[in-house]
Amino acid sequence: MSHETNEHDHGCGCGCHGEKTNPFTELNPVLDHYADIPGSLISILQKAQELYGFLSVELMRHIALETHTSIAKVYGVATFYTQFRFEPVGKYLIMLCQGTACHVNGSKMVEEAIMDYLDIKEGETTADGLFTLNNVACLGCCSLSPVMMINDDTYGQLTKEKVTHILAELKEKADPLQATQEVTA
Amino acid sequence: MRIVIGSGSCGIAAGAHKVQAAFETIIAEKGLELSVEQTGCIGTCYLEPIVDVVDDNGNKVTFVNVTTEDARSIIENHVVGKKELLDLMISQDDITMIGKQKRIVLRNSGLINPERIEDYLAVDGYVAARKCLLEMTPEEIIETVKVAGLKGRGGAGFPTWFKWDAAKKSPGKTKYMVCNADEGDPGAFMDRSVLESDPHALIEGMLIGAKAIGANEGVIYVRAEYPLAIVRLQNAIDQAREKGYLGKDIFSTGFDFDLRIKAGAGAFVCGEETALIASLEGERGMPRLKPPFPAQKGYWNKPTNINNVETFANVPWIFRNGGEAYAALGTKESKGTKVFALTGKVKKGGLVEIPMGLTLKDVIFDIGGGIKQEKAFKAVQMGGPSGGCIPAGLLDTPIDYAEITKTGAIMGSGGMVVMDETTCMVDMARFFLDFTCKESCGKCTYCRVGTTRMLEILNRITQGEGQDGDIELLEELCYKIKDGSLCGLGQTAPNPVLTTIKYFRNEYEDHIYHHKCTAKSCKPLLTYTIDAEKCVGCGACKKNCPVDAITGEKKQVHEINQDICIKCGKCFTVCKFDSVIID
Numbered sequence: 001m002s003h004e005t006n007e008h009d010h011g012c013g014c015g016c017h018g019e020k021t022n023p024f025t026e027l028n029p030v031l032d033h034y035a036d037i038p039g040s041l042i043s044i045l046q047k048a049q050e051l052y053g054f055l056s057v058e059l060m061r062h063i064a065l066e067t068h069t070s071i072a073k074v075y076g077v078a079t080f081y082t083q084f085r086f087e088p089v090g091k092y093l094i095m096l097c098q099g100t101a102c103h104v105n106g107s108k109m110v111e112e113a114i115m116d117y118l119d120i121k122e123g124e125t126t127a128d129g130l131f132t133l134n135n136v137a138c139l140g141c142c143s144l145s146p147v148m149m150i151n152d153d154t155y156g157q158l159t160k161e162k163v164t165h166i167l168a169e170l171k172e173k174a175d176p177l178q179a180t181q182e183v184t185a
Numbered sequence: 186m187r188i189v190i191g192s193g194s195c196g197i198a199a200g201a202h203k204v205q206a207a208f209e210t211i212i213a214e215k216g217l218e219l220s221v222e223q224t225g226c227i228g229t230c231y232l233e234p235i236v237d238v239v240d241d242n243g244n245k246v247t248f249v250n251v252t253t254e255d256a257r258s259i260i261e262n263h264v265v266g267k268k269e270l271l272d273l274m275i276s277q278d279d280i281t282m283i284g285k286q287k288r289i290v291l292r293n294s295g296l297i298n299p300e301r302i303e304d305y306l307a308v309d310g311y312v313a314a315r316k317c318l319l320e321m322t323p324e325e326i327i328e329t330v331k332v333a334g335l336k337g338r339g340g341a342g343f344p345t346w347f348k349w350d351a352a353k354k355s356p357g358k359t360k361y362m363v364c365n366a367d368e369g370d371p372g373a374f375m376d377r378s379v380l381e382s383d384p385h386a387l388i389e390g391m392l393i394g395a396k397a398i399g400a401n402e403g404v405i406y407v408r409a410e411y412p413l414a415i416v417r418l419q420n421a422i423d424q425a426r427e428k429g430y431l432g433k434d435i436f437s438t439g440f441d442f443d444l445r446i447k448a449g450a451g452a453f454v455c456g457e458e459t460a461l462i463a464s465l466e467g468e469r470g471m472p473r474l475k476p477p478f479p480a481q482k483g484y485w486n487k488p489t490n491i492n493n494v495e496t497f498a499n500v501p502w503i504f505r506n507g508g509e510a511y512a513a514l515g516t517k518e519s520k521g522t523k524v525f526a527l528t529g530k531v532k533k534g535g536l537v538e539i540p541m542g543l544t545l546k547d548v549i550f551d552i553g554g555g556i557k558q559e560k561a562f563k564a565v566q567m568g569g570p571s572g573g574c575i576p577a578g579l580l581d582t583p584i585d586y587a588e589i590t591k592t593g594a595i596m597g598s599g600g601m602v603v604m605d606e607t608t609c610m611v612d613m614a615r616f617f618l619d620f621t622c623k624e625s626c627g628k629c630t631y632c633r634v635g636t637t638r639m640l641e642i643l644n645r646i647t648q649g650e651g652q653d654g655d656i657e658l659l660e661e662l663c664y665k666i667k668d669g670s671l672c673g674l675g676q677t678a679p680n681p682v683l684t685t686i687k688y689f690r691n692e693y694e695d696h697i698y699h700h701k702c703t704a705k706s707c708k709p710l711l712t713y714t715i716d717a718e719k720c721v722g723c724g725a726c727k728k729n730c731p732v733d734a735i736t737g738e739k740k741q742v743h744e745i746n747q748d749i750c751i752k753c754g755k756c757f758t759v760c761k762f763d764s765v766i767i768d
Contacts, residue, residue: 011345039485041467042450047408080469080626081450083409099568100372100602101528103616137453139410140374141198142526142602143230143534152412154198160758 024062026051031066040184041067041077045084054085082137090125092170099138102145107118110146111135113160117167130174131167186219186264188212191295193226193381194374194413195535199233200252200595207256208236215260225382227295228536233273240266240435248273285552287514289522290375291497294382294536296418299417302424312342313504317393318438323353325399328671330500332508334520339365339456339493340571340598341673342519342586348490352398353478355488362442363393363484363491365461367406369453370427370569371620373600374441375524376494378536380407380414381499382422388444390497392430393504395442398490399481403444406461409451419446455569457672458483460626472628472672493598495524508710515541519585523596529566529603532558539584546580549603565703568597570617570624571677574610575708593684595677601705603607609706610689611696615643617681621674635662636678643682647732649695656686708752711767715756717742719764726756726765 022028025063030047034040044063049055055078078084094114111122114133118126125132141147144156148163155166164177188208191749192201205221212219227235238259239245248270252745255273262268280573299302317326344352352360364387368376379387390572391403405459407415425431433441434768447465455461455470458479464470465484483489499521502513512520519541525548528534532554539548545565547553556562558746564574573594575582582588589596604613620635639662642655663679670676686693696702701729715726723739737743745756755766 025282041464042325042464043467046448047452065592074518077467077469081452083450098371099532100600100616103371104529104602104608104613136410137193137369137451137624138371138373140368140377141230142194142372142374142528144233145528146199147198154395156195179485181604 017158021063021084024048024059027059027062032148033065040082041069041074045074045078049084054088056086067106088125090130090152091133094131094133096133097134097137097139097141097145097147097149098135099140099142099145101142102138102147107146109160110158110163114167114184117164130171167171186241187237187239187627188221189224189237189239189297189298190218190221191225191227191233191237192223193295193378194411195226195230195483196233196235197413199230201234203249203253204234204236204256208260209255209261210235211257215265217260217264219264222298223300224297224534225294225299227711228378228538229533231533242339247275247725249275254686259740268656274589285543285547286538287522288494288538289502289511290379290386290524291536291538292383292502293386294378297383299370299382299384300420302421302428305383309505310391310501311428312383312432313388313501314392314396315391317396317504318436318440321369321396323399326393326504329503329508330397330728333503333511334501334508335496335503335511336519336586337492338495338499338523338598339511340370340568340595345492345496347491348480349394349397351478352400352490354479354489357488358397359402359487360400360616361487361489362400362486363461363465363489364397364403364405364409364497365458365491365493366411366414366458367449367455367461368411368598369456369496369624370431370571370598370600372509372528372569372602373526373598374565375526375536376598377411377414379494379498379524380411380418384414384418385425386498386501387494387634388421388425388431389416390500391444392442392751393500394490394492394497396440396764398488400490401441401443403442405444405446406449406455406465411447414447415446422446425471452621452626454626454672454674458676460672461491461711462489469626469664472674474671495599499765514540514582516586516669519596521586522683523599525601527601527603529601530560530605530608531555531558539625541585542583544581544583545575548584549580556603556605559598560604560607563606563608564604564610564613566594566602566604566613566681567600568595568677568680569600570620571595571673571680572597573670574604574613574682575684576687579695593687594678595680605609607706609647609702609703609704611684611702612684612704612706613639614685615647618643619679621664625674625678629672629675630668630676631666632671632675633642635666635669636675638662639666639679639682646693646696647709649696651693651699652661653697654699656690656693660686704716705767708754711752712747713745713750713752713756714766715743716766717763719762721760721762721764725759725761729755729759731755 015049060074061071064074122135146158147156190205208221234251236248236251237245255538327346327349335345336342340455354631379702431443452470460470460472462484514521522540523539524539537552564576566574574594575594586596618640622640625632627633663683666679727735734746
């Protein structure tokens with residue numbers, strides 16, 4: 001596939017007439033790989049999110065343009081699936097399991113403890129950009145419920161105390177100075 | 186001698202990687218000749234991390250709940266010192282709970298290394314596929330599956346042979362074999378475990394199915410939330426291809442079949458066949474009207490057969506042991522075994538595989554060990570958001586598609602969540618409606634708007650604002666949604682509400698008419714008071730109350746002002762003298 005844009009048929013809607021440099025060059029190999037495989041929009045979006053952390057409007061517009069589909073189609077597919085995010089996330093993405101077993105074993109209590117400690121609500125990111133809290137349907141570790149995942153690590157049999165301890169440790173690891181100040185305060 | 190560490194997602198979450206690193210460090214430190222290997226999940230997740238020490242004669246000693254400190258002790262005292270470490274060891278009977286279980290789908294889980302095809306081949310792997318491709322016609326393959334009586338294990342329980350036969354008879358050269366590994370039921374992880382612990386069983390099952398229907402291409406649609414499963418499955422596909430079990434001219438029979446993985450992006454409705462196909466094609470996963478069925482017009486409008494992971498994993502066993510052997514297990518209408526993810530308030534949670542026909546009581550009390558903390562059993566939830574809650578009075582119900590359906594629940598894909606006296610059934614119904622409401626694709630008005638209205642009512646009831654007539658209104662909405670929805674999601678979404686109303690109507694009435702939650706779970710319906718006899722006046726509750734609702738002098742009995750109290754429960758948590766009473 002060619003990534004060149006043509007002034008008459010540019011269509012990105014940003015009024016740039018195609019003279020802007022492509023800010024998404026890292027995505028080129030992905031677009032090339034899927035160019036001849038029909039039905040690959042979801043896979044392209046997944047790779048794009050892996051590369052850029054979230055799907056910005058500009059990124060979705062770029063994908064629409066390169067795959068010769070409408071931005072509405074791209075946005076429609078992206079918003080249908082829970083995996084896709086449209087805002088940047090914190091350094092640590094907390095995925096709190098809200099499956100049945102976790103619910104029965106107190107995931108609400110864990111959620112309250114996280115919200116209390118970080119002072120954010122579900123879906124929000126802390127002001128320091130460290131943590132984002134997302135509820136997810138089921139992580140499939142039901143026998144260790146309640147469970148959460150932070151980035152690639154899974155934590156099980158959570159209690160209020162345990163979850164606060166885990167978050168405090170991560171906070172310290174990321175920014176020791178700030179954490180000490182908080183304790184002294 | 187080998188050290189084998191259970192490294193499914195549950196084992197890893199419990200610390201298997203750290204334990205493995207500890208073993209490797211100690212072994213290197215002591216210069217011992219021991220290999221450290223991984224295996225999948227044996228099923229007793231509550232005992233993770235699990236470590237097997239296997240000697241050169243194949244004798245195995247199993248250690249459970251192993252910590253990094255235990256690793257040193259196992260090496261020094263058991264491996265080197267030849268001593269028994271009774272507090273860490275468990276008998277093989279305990280770990281597989283042999284008495285009542287029958288392991289067909291889980292036959293290799295926790296026993297073989299899922300990342301090595303040689304391990305699978307050593308337990309007769311790909312023998313069934315070889316037999317099917319070399320010696321059997323598609324008709325004979327389908328007949329064997331029919332004799333076995335295998336039904337779809339994804340939830341609906343449709344006869345597998347019938348689907349294969351329909352796809353086979355459907356005209357066209359290009360056909361597809363699809364595996365639904367989008368295990369979306371909250372509270373279920375059977376398929377994840379098979380993918381992580383025995384991925385070749387799935388590949389072999391799909392290969393046999395592909396031969397039967399005449400498909401040369403297969404796709405496995407896996408949830409993106411299962412990263413480890415995707416890695417192990419891809420590794421298994423690569424190995425199978427290298428050995429020539431996938432690709433061109435398999436077993437020199439001229440038959441071609443290749444497989445690829447497609448990662449789902451998170452949508453419960455994609456468990457529905459036509460929605461799954463839309464998602465495979467890169468579209469929004471919305472179901473469409475049937476017919477045409479996928480067997481006629483599926484993926485890219487070509488004949489397509491879709492089965493779930495557990496269904497495929499049964500197939501190689503059936504061809505190695507015969508359809509009759511499989512049909513000998515189970516009941517008249519439900520043959521073979523079923524895997525359940527036993528979780529919730531049960532002592533020994535994990536994966537169990539039982540022959541059909543055992544009762545719920547057998548599974549929860551004999552295999553699962555009963556209820557945690559010796560509390561009273563209240564209900565078991567089967568079938569996830571499409572299923573229902575079965576009460577204590579029906580514990581003798583045999584596990585059989587028709588018998589479970591009679592209770593108002595469904596067999597489902599295998600989620601079995603146990604609830605005790607502290608679980609509020611109205612809250613459970615609210616929990617599931619919250620799920621289906623979010624997961625409704627929005628195509629059918631009844632499903633989209635109906636579940637929203639039901640959720641609003643259930644929210645009100647659990648917040649103490651229930652009204653006379655709410656129960657009847659819920660029931661009416663339930664039947665309307667069932668009738669007015671196109672796919673299984675909408676048609677079954679009301680089941681959790683209908684079954685809880687049927688068996689626990691008194692709890693709904695308590696909430697609405699008496700403002701009481703007997704399970705003490707719905708916070709707005711509780712009152713917090715201080716027991717004057719127990720209160721020592723330490724002031725902890727007063728200090729921690731966020732709204733200053735508590736008054737009292739030091740060393741005097743404290744009191745909660747009910748007009749100010751927001752029922753956050755902080756006082757209850759901080760009181761060291763158990764003097765805060767919740768009612």
